[in-house]
Each structure stands twice: as structure tokens, then as C-alpha cells.
Amino acid sequence: MWKFSVRRIMIMIPQLFVLSVLIFVLAKMMPGDALSGQIDPNIDPARIEEIRQEMGWYDPWHEQYARWIGGVIQWDFGQSFRFKMPVTELMGQRIENSFWLSLVTLIFTYLIAIPLGITSGRYNDTLRDSLITGYSYLGFATPIFIFALVMLWVFGFQLGWFPTSGSVTPGLVPGTFDYFVSKVYHLILPALSMALITTYSTIQYLRNEIIDTKQKDFILLARAKGASESRVYNRHIFRNSLLPIAAFFGFEITTLIGGSIFIENIFGYPGMGQLLIESISLRDYSVVTATTLLFGMAAVLGALLSDIILSIVDPRIRIK
Amino acid sequence: MGFLKVEDLKVHFPIKGGLFGRTLGHVKAVDGVSFSLDKGKTYGLVGESGSGKSTTGRAIIGLNHITDGKIFFEDNEITATARKAKSDIRKDIQMIFQDPYSSLNPKKRVLDIVAEPLRNFESLSRKEERIRVQELLELVGLSPESILKYPHEFSGGQRQRIGIARAVALKPKLIIADEPVSALDVSVQAQVLNFMKEIQGELDLTYLFISHDLGVIKHMCDHIGIMYKGRFVEEGTAKEIFNDPQHIYTKRLVAAIPDIDPRKREEMKQFRQEVNTEYEQAYNDYFNEEGLAYSLKPISDTHLVALPEKG
Amino acid sequence: MAEKLLEIKNLNTSFRIRDDYYAAVDDVSLTVNKNEVLAIVGESGCGKSALAFSIMGLHNRTKMEGEILFKGENIVNISPSKLNKLRGKSMGMIFQDPLTALNPLMIIGDQIGEALLLHNKELSKTKRKEKVIDLLNKVGIPRAEHVYEQFPHELSGGMRQRVVIATAIANEPELLIADEPTTALDVTIQSQILDLIKDLKEDMNSGVVLITHDLGVVAEMADRVAVMYAGQLVEIADVHTLFEEPLHPYTKSLFNSVPNANEEQEKLHVIQGIVPSLQNLPRTGCRFAARIPWIDASQHEEHPELHEVKPGHFVRCSCYKHFHFPEESKEEQHHGIS
Structure with a gap:
């Protein structure tokens, strides 16, 4: 088991290296830079060139990369041009916000998907199954940004049940109970909007797993032992079908990242997704590279998590 | 002698392990096997699962990498490493697989399935190709109209015949049949076996027949080789193997075949017990420290047995 | 006089295909006595497995009619809770493919233990483990304590089949149903498993229903044999009579199509032809008629019945009286590739 994990982690190192190079080079290839369009027209263009020289922007890319990666290893992503503060500091709160948003979204996703998937799989080809499958396909077909806008308009503006932007009511003192409640309150609508749309894969995956497992010989054997239907489902079918879902968990993170970029911008939620879009439009390189790198790392870690979970829960892999 | 000759064939699969996936050792799936096939005859390879019989067949046709040893076909070396005239050999040696359900592409029509080898090796016009395929289907006893059907429209036996039609399309000289009837019902099995015998005469085919079913092997084969853990334990004519087995492994295998006569039940039970006792007692004499068979030694012109070194 | 354990009377088991029901088991009547092996023989699609599943109540979405009397009590369409009290306790089943019959995520001990737990709630955990290890020893698994903790994929096919057997006999069932128990196994393992089933039967004085397509296995194991074709029983006899004097054309054809190691x-x-699919079964007349077309239609009965030709020897339809194998020349002619 540990051998497997160690080997799996070692594979990650080159993955992360390639990822960082790719992100860095792509960011450099973006047209324009942080100084273009931002500077007082009275400043002499020659001076701007000088600043660019000073910043080392004309050095060969690999030198720039080496400087950057050297910092990254020490958790130093450089300065943000736009906000005139260290990127690390800028991201601090936002990472936390995004983390909570993702976590709550995941919880919602599983709360919705698991019971629906189980019902759908257990009673396949009944009316219940058709309704659930219909819902999940609808979710699959609906673009997340449209659905999120509709949710925001209905529950945020029309009904006014939820706040329409931000991550917490301003003026509350961190650490108090009110602060915590306000945070959760701000999370619910964006998380729910995303969860309702992204449950598709989990529901369908679980449904197919259950239908598949139902027809396995060992289920017949369980029945032949005299196990009741509920025991057959609880002890044999669900356990065996939830296993791939558990393993799938890490990959959900990738979907979440994609979704959060839309969700955070639509709900004005100050997280990493929002920061990424802002920094791209402002050519704030150090922030762009930092956020993308962190997203990439999250995805790679998610895949790692999936593999490790699978190796823990599935005895067939555990042995090797 | 010497239509197909296999000399000291070895197929070893590496076992990867450790932190860096280094090769820790080898599974010796086939470990020094030599035999030869006579033209127009059927040679049976028998063994239990994991004995290396299928690996041997697949190595001959080039589906498995050969670790060591040589294969000669009509006196030309065709070992994968020395395989220059590869395509010619691929034409002359064809394979029939076990599972008629999964070895045919379900999305292709019978016409395309059977014509595939023709398209690879011969440039025929559409019309010529169609006629050839129809002839082939007729040969295997299927109606020529079935060329536009898909595999799922056929029964198991018919599918296996489609597989055979594809195998004989290029008029091969040697057919390697890997458990060709194991997935079939007895009556269908009879159909395929009869048919294989018929076309053998008509097309002057040589078979390498791989099976775990000793009844089928006895029915089909002239010569038989018994494999165990990648090595031969005994080789001889069908008579010698079934009526006069010499190696304890062969004896036990032959004794284990259920007897079709219910009156012999007690007799068989006794006999089996005797053979099993002999097997357990003599195991160390017949196998080396690793539990592998010794090399074959002739006890007659055709009968070879893996007997321990005299000493 | 043999003691009746299971008596099947006019059983029909129908599968639903689209909106119609098709009988896979058609008017089957059989008895199984204590300490007796009844073999049910036939090719795939003849309904032999459907019959076994009917006895165990393992079908869903089927319609069952007729009676299955287990020790005198009809178990067709009984409540699931009553059925679950019988399954695994009084009736055990051995499946064909030991590679798929065990739950891959459960250790061996728990899988066998479940059969004990379900029918004896009072048994303590330690007692249960002892019993499971006893069972593992009984079915000839070496190092039982170690195997108890192992997962199915760590065992060979033969060992897994022993585990399946241990599960089936955990509560010493009076009736054991073995559905092609050795088809997936090598021949030397097969003979060991068959011996094991025979010994266990003697030990527990149980009745065994052995489903198989292998006439060799029948010859080795059975006391009586029932031959099935297209959902119906076509011949029933004790094993010696059936092998010496088979009567029904289907039985005779089966015997002649197997490569015999002795001859x-x-x-x-x-x-000729193929086993008709469930939807295409001829529901009137002799079902085997289409496959022996050289026998004149007048030789078949209009409504073929089972006839007792000798005490205990039953044959369906009158065509057996006139049956002969076709002339050699009737075989298909083949043309070589020119």
C-alpha cells in the first residue's frame, strides 16, 4: 500500500513540473503586460522600457521561470501589480473561500446524487428512475452559467431569500457565531446552484454501477444464503457500487474548479475563480500563474486522492 | 517431419514491482518447449489452466514475444526476431479463437469480417471479393446470403464457423486452434469438430489444436503433447497418451476424465485413488525442486516422457 | 422406500419478454429423494438452470405456476421472508462460475459466516468463526485460518468453488442444488469437486439436484437423470437405464455427439438446426420434431405426453419408437475453394 502511494506521489513530481512550465509559458504568451494601458500617459515610454528591463521581463524565459519557480517552492508567488501586495497574501482569504465553497458543493452533490442514484439503480426502468434520469440529463444539458444566473435572479433578487454577492456580511467580527452563520448563508445558493447541475455524472455512474452489481453472481449467492432484499442491497450491492464513487471523489475536484470559475463570478463570491478572471483581464501575470498553478495542483492532487482511496477500499488493488 | 518445428521455445513475462517498477523476476509461461508438426496432421496441446499451452500457440503466430528458442515453418525460421518474410507467414498460419462471441467485431458485417484478411493480402475487386466470401461461407456451411448479416444474428456454432471462414480465407497451411469449441454446446461442438476434420482433408490443413478437454483432443489429434507449468511432461500418439501414459501427471489427468459408463463408477473411483496416491508419493521423483518437469526422453520412436535423470 | 424430499408438480416458469410471457420451464414434474442425486441434462437454453432457479426462488420478474413441494409444503410464490428462512438453511445452491460467485470486497470468512448468521442469530461471533473454519476444513481447504481472512481474488478457481460449496452446506441443507458446479474448472479439479459433493451428500443425507451438460459428469454422479429439451422433460430414468438404453431421440443424439474417450x-x-429461442419455441406438437426432419410427422404425437415405458423410465412423445439416425449421405456437401 505505502509503496503504491509513494510511487504514485513520485509520478506527480514530473507532472507538476510540466504543469508549471506550461502555465508560465502560456501566461508569458498572453498579449500585453501589466504596464500596458495602466500607466499615466505623461510617463516617458523610455522609462516604461526601463521598468520592464528592471523587472527582468526581457531575460530569457527559462531564467524568468527559474526565478519564479524558486519563489513558488517557498510559497512566494511574487507581487501583484494590480493590488500592489504579495500574491500569497492576496490569495490567502480567497483560497479559504474557494475551499469552503467546494466543500459545501461536494456535500450538496453527494446529498443529492447518492439517494437519487441509489433509487434510480435499485428501481431501474420504473417511473421513479425515468424522472431521476430525466433530471440528471437536464442538468447535464443546462449550461452552468445560465442556470446560476436563473438561480441568482429567482432566489437572490426576486424572492430575496439569499444574499446576491460576497462571502460574508460586512462588519461582522471574524470568529463570532454570527460571522460563521453569515458565511454559510452566503455559500448556500452558489453551492446549491453548482451541485444541482454537476450531480449528473455521479447519479448516472451510481445508477449504472448498481444495475451492474445487481446482476452479479455473488448477489444470487447472497440471496441463496437466505439474505433478505434489504440485506442484499445494504451489505452487497450498495457497498460494492459506492466504491467506484468513492474513488471518483478526487476527480470531482476538477469539475468543481471549472464550475467555480463561473459560479464565483456570477455570485460575486471572492474566491480563486473570480481572482483568476480578474487577473487575466488585468494581465496580472503573477496572480494568473499562481491561481492557475494552484488549480492545476488541486486537480493533480485530486487524481492522487482518487487513486489512493481506491487502493484503500478495493482489496484487489490493496494487495499489489 | 519438420512442417512446423519449435525448438526450445521460451516465453517469459516480466514481473514488475518495487518503487520504480523494476523487473523483479519472470513468469516462465513457456519454458523450453520443443515439438514438431507433420503436414496434414493434427497436433494436440493439452494442459490445465496456466500450463502455457495457449501462450505457446500465440507465440508461434507472433502474438506473444518470444524470449528464446526458434520456430521453423517449412524449414524457414520464423522466430519473431528473424521475421523478415513476416507477411507471407501470416498468410500461411492462421488462428481460430476460443470465444465465438467476442472474437468477431459486432459492428462489422460478415462480408467485412471474412474479407478482412483478403483485403490485407490480396487486391481483389469488390465483385471478386464478394464471390470469394460467398464461396468461403458455403464452404463452412453457411448460406451465401448471410454476407450482409451481423455476428449477433448467428448462433454460437455458426459464429465459430465464420471465424473459421476468416481463418481459411487465405488458404493457410497451418491453423492454430485455441480452445475452438470450449464455449460451445455439445451438439454445436460436434458440428464444428466434424467440420474442422472435413476441411482438413479438403484444404490439406495442419492443425495445432489447443484444448483442456481430453475427450475432444483424443477425437481430433494424431499427436499429443501434455504441458504442465510451461514444460512438456509427455508427448506421443493419441493411443500412447490415453492407453499407456507414463508420466504420473498424465496418468492423473487421464484418470480424471469422467467415465461415460455409470457401471464403472466404483472401479474408476478406486483407480483414481490409486493414481492420486501414486502421484503424491512419486511427485518428488518426477519433478525437480521447483516443481517443474525434467526434459523429455524417448521411450519409443514416438513416445517421449519427462523422466528424471538416471543417477 | 425412498423418502421424498422435493416434489415438483406441473411447474411452469415464464419469463416476460416485452408484453408476453414465455415458459422457460414448461409443465415439469419431478421428484428428488433424500440421499439421491438427480441430474438434469440438456444444452444451454433448454431450461435446466431456469428450473434450478425456480426451486430456489431466485427469479424475479417471472410468473410461476404449479407446485414445488419441499417436504410437503408448497414453496411456489411464498412470501419472501418464508423463502429466506428456507434458502441457505434447508436448501443450498452451488453456482457455475466460482470466479464471480463471491463478493470481491468481503473476506471469505464473512461470506461463509453470513450464511450462518442469517439462520442462527444466537451463535456468538467466536462460535461462528470456529464453525466457518470447520467448514473450510470440511471442504478440503488447507490453512483454513489464513484463508478465513483472505479475499476471493487471492484464491484459485478450485479453492473458490470450495468456498462456494462451504457456503451452500453451512447449515447442512437437506437439498443441494448444483448448477454446473465444475464447468469452469480443470478436469483434475473437477473430479475432486465432484467427489466432495458426493461425500457431503452422504454425510448430510441430502438430496442433490445436479444441473449439467456433461454426460461424463452425469455418469459419475447421478442416481437418476432427467433430460430436458426446450423447457420440457423428454426423458427420465435411473442412470444405468439411461446410459444403456436411452430412448428419446434427443437423448440418443446427445450421446452420439460427444467425443467419447473410450471409443x-x-x-x-x-x-440438425439450433435450439429454438424462448420466443420461437413450438408450443404444440413434439418440440424436437424440427431437428429430426427425416422422421415422418405422423410418428409424433399431437400432444406429446410422458409415457412410463418401464417402471421409473419415462419418455415423451411416441417418436422414439420410430427413431433412427439419418443415412451418412444426407450430410451437407461442401465445395473446396477452387
Whole structure:
């Protein structure tokens, strides 16, 4: 088991290296830079060139990369041009916000998907199954940004049940109970909007797993032992079908990242997704590279998590 | 002698392990096997699962990498490493697989399935190709109209015949049949076996027949080789193997075949017990420290047995 | 006089295909006595497994009619809770493929233990483990304590089949149903498993229903044999009578199509045509008629019945009286590729 994990982690190192190079080079290839369009027209263009020289922007890319990666290893992503503060500091709160948003979204996703998937799989080809499958396909077909806008308009503006932007009511003192409640309150609508749309894969995956497992010989054997239907489902079918879902968990993170970029911008939620879009439009390189790198790392870690979970829960892999 | 000759064939699969996936050792799936096939005859390879019989067949046709040893076909070396005239050999040696359900592409029509080898090796016009395929289907006893059907429209036996039609399309000289009837019902099995015998005469085919079913092997084969853990334990004519087995492994295998006569039940039970006792007692004499068979030694012109070194 | 354990009377088991029901088991009547092996023989699609599943109540979405009397009590369409009290306790089942019959995520001990737990709630955990290890020893698994903790994929096919057997006999069932128990196994393992089933039967004085397509296995194991074709029983006899004097054309054809290790045959008999699918079964007349077309239609009965030709020997339809194998020349002619 540990051998497997160690080997799996070692594979990650080159993955992360390639990822960082790719992100860095792509960011450099973006047209324009942080100084273009931002500077007082009275400043002499020659001076701007000088600043660019000073910043080392004309050095060969690999030198720039080496400087950057050297910092990254020490958790130093450089300065943000736009906000005139260290990127690390800028991201601090936002990472936390995004983390909570993702976590709550995941919880919602599983709360919705698991019971629906189980019902759908257990009673396949009944009316219940058709309704659930219909819902999940609808979710699959609906673009997340449209659905999120509709949710925001209905529950945020029309009904006014939820706040329409931000991550917490301003003026509350961190650490108090009110602060915590306000945070959760701000999370619910964006998380729910995303969860309702992204449950598709989990529901369908679980449904197919259950239908598949139902027809396995060992289920017949369980029945032949005299196990009741509920025991057959609880002890044999669900356990065996939830296993791939558990393993799938890490990959959900990738979907979440994609979704959060839309969700955070639509709900004005100050997280990493929002920061990424802002920094791209402002050519704030150090922030762009930092956020993308962190997203990439999250995805790679998610895949790692999936593999490790699978190796823990599935005895067939555990042995090797 | 010497239509197909296999000399000291070895197929070893590496076992990867450790932190860096280094090769820790080898599974010796086939470990020094030599035999030869006579033209127009059927040679049976028998063994239990994991004995290396299928690996041997697949190595001959080039589906498995050969670790060591040589294969000669009509006196030309065709070992994968020395395989220059590869395509010619691929034409002359064809394979029939076990599972008629999964070895045919379900999305292709019978016409395309059977014509595939023709398209690879011969440039025929559409019309010529169609006629050839129809002839082939007729040969295997299927109606020529079935060329536009898909595999799922056929029964198991018919599918296996489609597989055979594809195998004989290029008029091969040697057919390697890997458990060709194991997935079939007895009556269908009879159909395929009869048919294989018929076309053998008509097309002057040589078979390498791989099976775990000793009844089928006895029915089909002239010569038989018994494999165990990648090595031969005994080789001889069908008579010698079934009526006069010499190696304890062969004896036990032959004794284990259920007897079709219910009156012999007690007799068989006794006999089996005797053979099993002999097997357990003599195991160390017949196998080396690793539990592998010794090399074959002739006890007659055709009968070879893996007997321990005299000493 | 043999003691009746299971009596099946006019059983029909129908599968639903689209909106119609098709009988896979059609008017089957059988008895199984204590300490007796009844073999049910036939090719795939003849309904032999459907019959086994009917006895165990393992079908869903089927319609069952008729009676299955287990020790005198009808178990067709009984409540699930009553059925679950019988399954695994009084009736055990051995499945065909030991590679798929065990739950891959459960250790062996728990899988066998479940059969004990379900029928004896009072048994303590330690007692249960002892019993499971006893069972593992009983079915000839070496190092039982170690195997108890192992997962199915760590065992060979033969060992897994022993585990399946241990599960089936955990509560010493009076009736054991073995559905092709050795088809997936090598021949030496097969003979060991068959011996094991035979010994266990003797030990527990149980009745065994052995489903198989292998006539060799029948010859080795059975006391009585029932031959099935297209959902119906076509011949029933004790094993010696059936092997010495088979009567029904289907039984005879089966015998002639198997390569026999004792005899030299140049050519095997081929049964013409194919086993009809469930939807295409002829529901009137002799179901085997289409496959022996050289026998005149007048030789078949209009409504073929089972006739008791000798005490205990039953044959369906009158065509057996007139049956002969076709002339050699009737075989298909083949043309070589020119």
C-alpha cells in the first residue's frame, strides 16, 4: 500500500513540473503586460522600457521561470501589480473561500446524487428512475452559467431569500457565531446552484454501477444464503457500487474548479475563480500563474486522492 | 517431419514491482518447449489452466514475444526476431479463437469480417471479393446470403464457423486452434469438430489444436503433447497418451476424465485413488525442486516422457 | 422406500419478454429423494438452470405456476421472508462460475459466516468463526485460518468453488442444488469437486439436484437423470437405464455427439438446426420434431405426453419408437475453394 502511494506521489513530481512550465509559458504568451494601458500617459515610454528591463521581463524565459519557480517552492508567488501586495497574501482569504465553497458543493452533490442514484439503480426502468434520469440529463444539458444566473435572479433578487454577492456580511467580527452563520448563508445558493447541475455524472455512474452489481453472481449467492432484499442491497450491492464513487471523489475536484470559475463570478463570491478572471483581464501575470498553478495542483492532487482511496477500499488493488 | 518445428521455445513475462517498477523476476509461461508438426496432421496441446499451452500457440503466430528458442515453418525460421518474410507467414498460419462471441467485431458485417484478411493480402475487386466470401461461407456451411448479416444474428456454432471462414480465407497451411469449441454446446461442438476434420482433408490443413478437454483432443489429434507449468511432461500418439501414459501427471489427468459408463463408477473411483496416491508419493521423483518437469526422453520412436535423470 | 424430499408438480416458469410471457420451464414434474442425486441434462437454453432457479426462488420478474413441494409444503410464490428462512438453511445452491460467485470486497470468512448468521442469530461471533473454519476444513481447504481472512481474488478457481460449496452446506441443507458446479474448472479439479459433493451428500443425507451438460459428469454422479429439451422433460430414468438404453431421440443424439474417450468415432453426430429461442419455441406438437426432419410427422404425437415405458423410465412423445439416425449421405456437401 505505502509503496503504491509513494510511487504514485513520485509520478506527480514530473507532472507538476510540466504543469508549471506550461502555465508560465502560456501566461508569458498572453498579449500585453501589466504596464500596458495602466500607466499615466505623461510617463516617458523610455522609462516604461526601463521598468520592464528592471523587472527582468526581457531575460530569457527559462531564467524568468527559474526565478519564479524558486519563489513558488517557498510559497512566494511574487507581487501583484494590480493590488500592489504579495500574491500569497492576496490569495490567502480567497483560497479559504474557494475551499469552503467546494466543500459545501461536494456535500450538496453527494446529498443529492447518492439517494437519487441509489433509487434510480435499485428501481431501474420504473417511473421513479425515468424522472431521476430525466433530471440528471437536464442538468447535464443546462449550461452552468445560465442556470446560476436563473438561480441568482429567482432566489437572490426576486424572492430575496439569499444574499446576491460576497462571502460574508460586512462588519461582522471574524470568529463570532454570527460571522460563521453569515458565511454559510452566503455559500448556500452558489453551492446549491453548482451541485444541482454537476450531480449528473455521479447519479448516472451510481445508477449504472448498481444495475451492474445487481446482476452479479455473488448477489444470487447472497440471496441463496437466505439474505433478505434489504440485506442484499445494504451489505452487497450498495457497498460494492459506492466504491467506484468513492474513488471518483478526487476527480470531482476538477469539475468543481471549472464550475467555480463561473459560479464565483456570477455570485460575486471572492474566491480563486473570480481572482483568476480578474487577473487575466488585468494581465496580472503573477496572480494568473499562481491561481492557475494552484488549480492545476488541486486537480493533480485530486487524481492522487482518487487513486489512493481506491487502493484503500478495493482489496484487489490493496494487495499489489 | 519438420512442417512446423519449435525448438526450445521460451516465453517469459516480466514481473514488475518495487518503487520504480523494476523487473523483479519472470513468469516462465513457456519454458523450453520443443515439438514438431507433420503436414496434414493434427497436433494436440493439452494442459490445465496456466500450463502455457495457449501462450505457446500465440507465440508461434507472433502474438506473444518470444524470449528464446526458434520456430521453423517449412524449414524457414520464423522466430519473431528473424521475421523478415513476416507477411507471407501470416498468410500461411492462421488462428481460430476460443470465444465465438467476442472474437468477431459486432459492428462489422460478415462480408467485412471474412474479407478482412483478403483485403490485407490480396487486391481483389469488390465483385471478386464478394464471390470469394460467398464461396468461403458455403464452404463452412453457411448460406451465401448471410454476407450482409451481423455476428449477433448467428448462433454460437455458426459464429465459430465464420471465424473459421476468416481463418481459411487465405488458404493457410497451418491453423492454430485455441480452445475452438470450449464455449460451445455439445451438439454445436460436434458440428464444428466434424467440420474442422472435413476441411482438413479438403484444404490439406495442419492443425495445432489447443484444448483442456481430453475427450475432444483424443477425437481430433494424431499427436499429443501434455504441458504442465510451461514444460512438456509427455508427448506421443493419441493411443500412447490415453492407453499407456507414463508420466504420473498424465496418468492423473487421464484418470480424471469422467467415465461415460455409470457401471464403472466404483472401479474408476478406486483407480483414481490409486493414481492420486501414486502421484503424491512419486511427485518428488518426477519433478525437480521447483516443481517443474525434467526434459523429455524417448521411450519409443514416438513416445517421449519427462523422466528424471538416471543417477 | 425412498423418502421424498422435493416434489415438483406441473411447474411452469415464464419469463416476460416485452408484453408476453414465455415458459422457460414448461409443465415439469419431478421428484428428488433424500440421499439421491438427480441430474438434469440438456444444452444451454433448454431450461435446466431456469428450473434450478425456480426451486430456489431466485427469479424475479417471472410468473410461476404449479407446485414445488419441499417436504410437503408448497414453496411456489411464498412470501419472501418464508423463502429466506428456507434458502441457505434447508436448501443450498452451488453456482457455475466460482470466479464471480463471491463478493470481491468481503473476506471469505464473512461470506461463509453470513450464511450462518442469517439462520442462527444466537451463535456468538467466536462460535461462528470456529464453525466457518470447520467448514473450510470440511471442504478440503488447507490453512483454513489464513484463508478465513483472505479475499476471493487471492484464491484459485478450485479453492473458490470450495468456498462456494462451504457456503451452500453451512447449515447442512437437506437439498443441494448444483448448477454446473465444475464447468469452469480443470478436469483434475473437477473430479475432486465432484467427489466432495458426493461425500457431503452422504454425510448430510441430502438430496442433490445436479444441473449439467456433461454426460461424463452425469455418469459419475447421478442416481437418476432427467433430460430436458426446450423447457420440457423428454426423458427420465435411473442412470444405468439411461446410459444403456436411452430412448428419446434427443437423448440418443446427445450421446452420439460427444467425443467419447473410450471409443473411436470418425464422425460425431450433429443435431440438425439450433435450439429454438424462448420466443420461437413450438408450443404444440413434439418440440424436437424440427431437428429430426427425416422422421415422418405422423410418428409424433399431437400432444406429446410422458409415457412410463418401464417402471421409473419415462419418455415423451411416441417418436422414439420410430427413431433412427439419418443415412451418412444426407450430410451437407461442401465445395473446396477452387
